[in-house]
Amino acid sequence: MQTAFELVRRAAQRTPAQIAIVEVASGKSIRFDDLIRRVEGAAAGFLSLGLRPGQRVAVVLANSIDAGVVILALHRAGLVPALMNPRLKPSEIAALIGQGEIAAAVIEGDRALQDALREQFGGDFIIVRTADARDGDISFSDLVKATAPASAQNAQPEDSAFIFYTSGTTGLPKGAVIPQRAAESRMLFMCTQCGHTCGPHNRVCGLMPLYHVIGFFAVFLKSLALNGTLYLMRDFVPPNVIGTIRQEKLTSIFVTPTHLDALISAGATRADLSSLEIVVFAGSLMPDRVLARVRELISGRLVNIYGTTEAMNSLFMVHPTTGTTFVPGFYSEVRVIRVGGSVDDRVAPGEEGELIVSARSDAIFTEYLGRPDVTMDKLNGGWYRTSDAALVRPDGQIEIRGRVDETIISGGENIHPNEVEEVLLAHPEVADCAVIGVPNDRWGQMVTACVVVRNTTGIDDLEAYLRGSKLADFKRPRQYHFLQAIPRNATNKIMRKALLEMLQQR
Ligand code: 01A
Ligand code: AMP
Ligand code: MG
Secondary structure (H helix, E strand, C coil): CCCHHHHHHHHHHHCCCCEEEEECCCCCEEEHHHHHHHHHHHHHHHHHCCCCCCCEEEEECCCCHHHHHHHHHHHHCCCEEEECCCCCCHHHHHHHHHHCCCCEEEECCCHHHHHHHHHHHCCCCEEEECCCCCCCCEEHHHHCCCCCCCCCCCCCCCCEEEEEEECCCCCCCEEEEEECCHHHHHHHHHHHCCCCCCCCCCEEEECCCCCCHHHHHHHHHHHHHCCCEEEECCCCCHHHHHHHHHHHCCCEEEECHHHHHHHHHCCCCCCCCCCCCEEEECCCCCCHHHHHHHHHHCCCEEEEEEEECCCEEEEEEECCCCCCEEEECCCCCEEEECCCCCCCCECCCCCCEEEEEECCCCCCCCEECCCHHHHHHHEECCEEEEEEEEEECCCCCEEEEEECCCCEEECCEEECHHHHHHHHHCCCCEEEEEEEEEEECCCEEEEEEEEEECCCCCHHHHHHHHHCCCCCHHHCCCEEEECCCCCECCCCCECHHHHHHHHHHC
C-alpha cells in the first residue's frame, strides 16, 4: 500500500526539479522537491498547534497550491482532512463540523465563516487562515515555516485518511470516510481505463474542485503521482480554460458534462482542444446532444467514467456513442438488483433495478462519519448500494437510467430536494412547495421549484430570500412554477414523477 503522500513523495524523488503545480490565475508554481518540503513543514506546523494524529480537520478551500499543500500536510501528519465545499454557507459548514467532531478548520479569508465557527465552537477551536490573517489569527504561511517532523508516516491500511461529503438522503450531507488503502486504486483507474501513463509528459487541466473525490484523487493525486504538471484552476471561466489548454498544450482534462457544455457554448474549436490526448468526464448523466458535440471537438481518447464518492470508479466507457452505457471498471464488480431487495435479488436483463457495487475493493469507503445507521443501510452483505437506477442490456453493457432516490445532480453537485423545500417553506408567503430536478443540457438536472403561494409573492422575492438564507447558492432553484396545489399521494408524499411529467407537458 502507498498512501497519497507516499505516492507524491516517490514521484518527487523521480523528478525533483519538475514543476508539480502551476496556479493558473496567479502564475505561481511549485517544483516537486519544494512541494514535499512545504508539505513536511506544514505537517510539523499543524502538529505544533497541539493537534494529535487521528484528529479530524476541516479544510474549506477553493483550488490553489496552498489548498493542495494543506491537504497533503494534514494527511502527512496523520490528521484526517475533512474536505468541505467553500460554496456552502457558514451555517452549513458549522453544522458539518459539529456533526463530525472536528478539531480544527483551515479556511481562506472568510470573516463570516470564522465568526460563525467562533460563535458555535468557542475560542479554543483552532482556525488556520490561508489568506488575510490579522493579529491573533493563525496564519498558514507561518505554519509552513516549521521544521519537518522526524518520524515517517506510519499509516495502516484501514486507518481513516480523508473525509469527503456527499448528499443523497435527507438531513446533512454525509461524510464518507476514505481509508489509507484506497488512495492507490482511486488514482490508478485513470491509468487502466483512461490511458494515463507515468512521466513528465502529462500536462493536466486542474479544473475539478479538490474537495470532491474526482478533483482530489483522479486529477490532483493522479497528476502528481504520475510526475505530471498540474495546471490548477480556481474559477471556471470557459474562455480562460480554452486559452490555457491551447497555450500550455495541456494533454488531459477531467471534467463534468456541465463543464464540457459550457466550453462548447464558449466557442471551443477542434484546434483549441487538439493537444488533449485524454478527455474524461463524470459526475452526472451526459446528455446525448452534448456528447455529440464533444465527439466532434475531441480528437483524443474520450472516456465516460461512472463513479461515486463511496466506491470511486465502478463503470466506464471509452469513445462512448451514448451518454448512458458502460462496462464495469478494472477494479469493479457490479450487479443490478430489485430496488429494496437483497444483494442476491438480481433483476432480469432489460429490467430496471438499483446498481450495487462490490465492496471487495481497495477503493471502497469504510463508513459514514457518525452515521452507523446509514452505513448499515448502504454498505452491507459485501456490496455498496449506489441509489442509481440501472439495467443490464442484452449485450451485457450496463445502462444508467437516473436515480432510485430523490437526489438532484446539478453540475456534478448533489442536492437533496428536502433541504431546498425546508428553506422555501419557512418563507411566510409559501404555503406549499416541491423541488425537483428537470433534465437540462447545461446542468444535467436543473433545480426547479414548484410553489404554492398565499398572496402575491413572486420570483424576485423568493430569489432574494433564498440568497439571504442558510442555503448555498448553487442549491437555489434556477426555475420556478407557481401552482394551485402540489400533487401528493395518499400518504402525503410529493408525487415527483407526476410533477415532472406535468411540467414537461406544459
Ligand atoms: O445565481 P448565482 O450567482 O448563485 O449562480 C452562480 C452559482 O450559484 C451557480 N452554480 C451552480 C452550480 C451547480 N453545480 N449547479 C447549479 N448552479 N455551481 C455553481 O452558477 C453561478 C456561477 O457561480 P460560479 O461559482 O462561478 O460557478 P462555476 O464556477 O461556473 O461552477 C459550476 C461548476 C460546474 C464548475 C461547479 O459546480 C463544479 O465545480 N462542479 C463540479 C462538482 C464536482 O466535482 N463533482 C464531482 C463529485 S465526485 C462524485 C462523482 O460523481 C464521482 C464520479 C466518478 C466520483 C468518483 C468517480 Cl470515479
Ligand atoms: P456522489 O453521490 O457525489 O458521490 O456522486 C455520485 C453520483 O453521481 C452517482 O451515484 C451518479 O448518480 C452520478 N454519476 C457519477 N458519474 C456519472 C456518470 N458518468 N454518468 C451518470 N451519472 C454519474
Ligand atoms: Mg464561474
